[in-house]
Amino acid sequence: MDVLRLEVGPALQFRxxxxxxxxxxxxxxxxxxxxxxxxxxxxxxxxxxDGEFCLxxxxxxxxxxxxxxxxxxxIAVKQEALDAATVQIKPWWLYRDYRSAAPVLRYGxxxxxxxxxxxxxxxxxxxxxxHTPTVAVRVCKEEAQGAESGTVYATGRKPSKGxxxxxxxxxxxxxxxxxxxxxxxxxxCRAGAAVSLSVDCGCGVGLxxxxxxxxxxxxxxxxxxxxxxxxxxxxxxxxxxxxxSDWMKLWWxxxxxxxxxxxxxxxxxxxxxxxxxxxxxxxxxxxxxxSNAAANSGKTKAFGLVDDGEPLFDPGxxxxxxxxxxxxxxxxxxxxxxxxxxILTMPAFLTKYASRxxxxxxxxxxxxxxxxxxxxxxxxxxxxxxxxxxxxCATCHATLEPLAAYFSRVVETDWRWLPEGPMPxxxxxxxxxxxxxxxxxxxxxxxxxxxxxxxxxxxxAYASPAHAxxxxxxxxxxxxxxxxxxxxxxxxxxxxxxxxALDPDDxxxxxxxxxxxxxxxxxxxxxxxxxxxxPQYRSANNxxxxxxx
Amino acid sequence: MSRRAFAVxxxxxxxxxxxxxxDTIPAVPVAALPGHAALTVDTSPxxxxxxxxxxxxxxxxxxxxxxxxxxxxxKRARGADGAQLFDTWGDYLATLGxxxxxxxxxxxxxxxxxxxxxxxxxxxxxxxxxxxxDLRGSKPRVVFDFDAPKELDVTAFTPRFDVLHRxxxxxxxxxxxxxxxxxxxLYAKTLTRHAGDAGKTGKDKPKLAPNEAAWAxxxxxxxxxxxxxxx
Numbered sequence: 001m002d003v004l005r006l007e008v009g010p011a012l013q014f015r016x017x018x019x020x021x022x023x024x025x026x027x028x029x030x031x032x033x034x035x036x037x038x039x040x041x042x043x044x045x046x047x048x049x050d051g052e053f054c055l056x057x058x059x060x061x062x063x064x065x066x067x068x069x070x071x072x073x074x075i076a077v078k079q080e081a082l083d084a085a086t087v088q089i090k091p092w093w094l095y096r097d098y099r100s101a102a103p104v105l106r107y108g109x110x111x112x113x114x115x116x117x118x119x120x121x122x123x124x125x126x127x128x129x130x131h132t133p134t135v136a137v138r139v140c141k142e143e144a145q146g147a148e149s150g151t152v153y154a155t156g157r158k159p160s161k162g163x164x165x166x167x168x169x170x171x172x173x174x175x176x177x178x179x180x181x182x183x184x185x186x187x188x189c190r191a192g193a194a195v196s197l198s199v200d201c202g203c204g205v206g207l208x209x210x211x212x213x214x215x216x217x218x219x220x221x222x223x224x225x226x227x228x229x230x231x232x233x234x235x236x237x238x239x240x241x242x243x244x245s246d247w248m249k250l251w252w253x254x255x256x257x258x259x260x261x262x263x264x265x266x267x268x269x270x271x272x273x274x275x276x277x278x279x280x281x282x283x284x285x286x287x288x289x290x291s292n293a294a295a296n297s298g299k300t301k302a303f304g305l306v307d308d309g310e311p312l313f314d315p316g317x318x319x320x321x322x323x324x325x326x327x328x329x330x331x332x333x334x335x336x337x338x339x340x341x342x343i344l345t346m347p348a349f350l351t352k353y354a355s356r357x358x359x360x361x362x363x364x365x366x367x368x369x370x371x372x373x374x375x376x377x378x379x380x381x382x383x384x385x386x387x388x389x390x391x392x393c394a395t396c397h398a399t400l401e402p403l404a405a406y407f408s409r410v411v412e413t414d415w416r417w418l419p420e421g422p423m424p425x426x427x428x429x430x431x432x433x434x435x436x437x438x439x440x441x442x443x444x445x446x447x448x449x450x451x452x453x454x455x456x457x458x459x460x461a462y463a464s465p466a467h468a469x470x471x472x473x474x475x476x477x478x479x480x481x482x483x484x485x486x487x488x489x490x491x492x493x494x495x496x497x498x499x500x501a502l503d504p505d506d507x508x509x510x511x512x513x514x515x516x517x518x519x520x521x522x523x524x525x526x527x528x529x530x531x532x533x534x535p536q537y538r539s540a541n542n543x544x545x546x547x548x549x
Numbered sequence: 550m551s552r553r554a555f556a557v558x559x560x561x562x563x564x565x566x567x568x569x570x571x572d573t574i575p576a577v578p579v580a581a582l583p584g585h586a587a588l589t590v591d592t593s594p595x596x597x598x599x600x601x602x603x604x605x606x607x608x609x610x611x612x613x614x615x616x617x618x619x620x621x622x623x624k625r626a627r628g629a630d631g632a633q634l635f636d637t638w639g640d641y642l643a644t645l646g647x648x649x650x651x652x653x654x655x656x657x658x659x660x661x662x663x664x665x666x667x668x669x670x671x672x673x674x675x676x677x678x679x680x681x682x683d684l685r686g687s688k689p690r691v692v693f694d695f696d697a698p699k700e701l702d703v704t705a706f707t708p709r710f711d712v713l714h715r716x717x718x719x720x721x722x723x724x725x726x727x728x729x730x731x732x733x734x735l736y737a738k739t740l741t742r743h744a745g746d747a748g749k750t751g752k753d754k755p756k757l758a759p760n761e762a763a764w765a766x767x768x769x770x771x772x773x774x775x776x777x778x779x780x
Binding site for chain 1: 600601602603604607608611618619620623637638639642647648649650651652653655656658
């Protein structure tokens with residue numbers, strides 16, 4: 001972990017609109033404060049609330065601007081309006097048996113022995129009066145729907161001038177290109193775009209596809225969880241109330257930690273770190289891979305790709321019995337799917353090293369023990385887009401660009417695979433026009449600098465279309481076959497055990513350890529055994545006690 | 550010789566005196582140099598001492614505190630004194646040299662004064678809290694697994710010291726000749742220094758009785774001992 005540092009920092013937030021429930025406070029029919037959960041951008045049949053909160057300003061006296069406190073003076077909502085727009089749900093974060101028809105096992109009551117690592121914050125357990133236990137949450141009806149698939153919704157609505165109608169904050173949502181072309185066709189509700197493309201896709205049974213938050217912001221706090229874990233997540237040095245984003249980032253890291261632990265503990269072939277299709281998941285990860293991994297898929301809908309097509313982790317492989325609360329239960333998934341490759345396709349790696357080049361450089365440094373050092377070349381002004389050729393850049397990028405190409409089909413700052421079918425390496429839809437520009441929807445994924453008048457080039461693929469096609473699976477296989485991998489692993493392990501950096505005087509030691517490691521099938525035990533028997537290790541700490549008081 | 554000729558000759562002589570031909574030493578095999586015939590090239594590693602990972606130290610302290618979890622240790626170390634003896638782990642993790650992967654703060658590869666000071670603070674908290682816990686009758690005793698009479702001579706001190714010695718340094722005190730006597734001297738001097746505290750009351754009353762303070766100092770001496778950090 002010291003090498004890869006697979007903990008994602010605060011710069012990255014996992015809070016897709018499709019999975020983030022906001023909680024607003026209105027006045028109920030009895031004049032008392034009442035929480036209601038909803039998703040901004042949720043499509044609704046009712047025109048006045050389409051794409052916004054499910055009760056109008058006329059009904060609540062309030063407007064709810066995104067990520068800001070409500071505005072207006074609250075009035076008590078009428079019971080009929082409340083019942084027409086909302087429903088009460090027993091959600092997953094409160095009920096162990098949320099999948100049953102009538103959940104009864106509420107957190108802290110009938111559900112008496114929850115996992116010690118699962119702890120919703122008090123604000124999610126109490127009603128707006130701050131002392132009445134929450135036994136069910138009120139949520140907008142569309143969000144409460146449990147179906148796995150819905151249909152693409154199109155209104156045929158035309159843009160209108162003037163202020164938004166119905167005292168709305170925003171104009172009525174219009175049909176985008178995808179909605180117009182696919183109206184009435186099925187859409188998977190786990191797809192991130194479903195929230196803005198369908199009126200019959202909600203958060204699933206027990207709101208399982210959504211995360212709660214304690215306020216109007218998208219990253220409201222939800223769970224008490226470890227925040228400093230140098231001795232592991234089971235021995236936290238601090239605990240704090242954090243958001244679902246932090247919650248998931250913790251478990252992404254733990255997936256990598258558990259995976260590496262299993263490789264070493266079971267004395268498996270180290271090359272599995274780069275090539276394995278198996279992994280281990282707990283409840284929150286099962287929930288993520290099952291329901292939420294495709295939550296960022298909105299931008300690719302212009303290519304006809306609204307879900308994760310060929311996911312790096314097949315949702316069908318997720319253990320069905322793992323519930324979101326099972327934080328301490330880890331199960332092995334034998335096969336994540338054909339695109340899985342050890343840690344290279346885990347969210348922890350793909351978000352820690354968010355860009356193609358960062359991912360390539362991380363592999364180069366971590367598994368081949370090499371670094372990029374600029375050559376002694378003057379950087380001259382250049383219009384050459386190919387960094388493998390541009391003077392001053394080529395010394396590093398001639399190596400880095402082909403490495404980065406392995407990740408051309410893995411979305412940056414994300415963990416989705418871009419399938420060849422809807423997004424070919426060379427796509428005529430993204431060709432340059434007469435002025436040398438590509439269509440707007442292409443720019444995130446196709447690189448105009450390497451596109452032509454006949455086709456666009458997938459970003460990053462220019463350096464090696466073969467690497468782009470092979471993806472992380474090919475990267476892992478080629479790294480695993482590299483003779484430098486064994487030497488690099490030996491150097492890292494030896495430096496760790498000796499507590500110092502290796503130097504040229506250690507060449508003989510490295511050679512003998514490498515032989516033990518490689519001949520032992522790239523397993524860690526023969527390497528450690530050989531290292532512990534070496535005179536270098538035995539004399540690494542040979543202070544005598546003489547002279548000490 | 551004319552005056553002019555003398556000047557020319559003198560100038561040439563002066564130039565000649567200032568000019569030294571470049572020193573050249575003909576290359577010879579190393580073995581031909583005096584005293585080098587029997588020498589071989591030393592290719593053995595010139596390594597530094599191994600630095601034990603901070604995690605190992607921290608786990609040691611957790612064990613010494615009675616197998617507590619980190620957050621429980623923090624609660625115990627703080628006791629009723631707030632942050633006087635121990636703040637929070639969050640204040641110490643970086644100074645202990647632990648990495649922070651979220652912010653890409655690397656692991657400290659060498660010890661430093663702050664790291665040692667932090668360990669000392671942790672050790673002092675451990676010893677003071679252990680005195681309060683163990684020597685006032687709470688069971689099970691964690692560090693001071695013996696009774697502590699108010700008056701001790703070196704003979705009575707030694708077996709008790711041996712308990713601490715084995716706990717902190719991992720071997721019997723008799724294998725470190727003279728150490729028990731030196732620590733008894735420390736114990737006795739501390740006892741003398743605190744003898745005047747016995748009658749104090751109210752806010753002037755120290756938190757530890759004289760013999761408790763003396764045992765705490767012995768404990769701190771061991772937890773700061775170089776061998777403890779190498780053990």
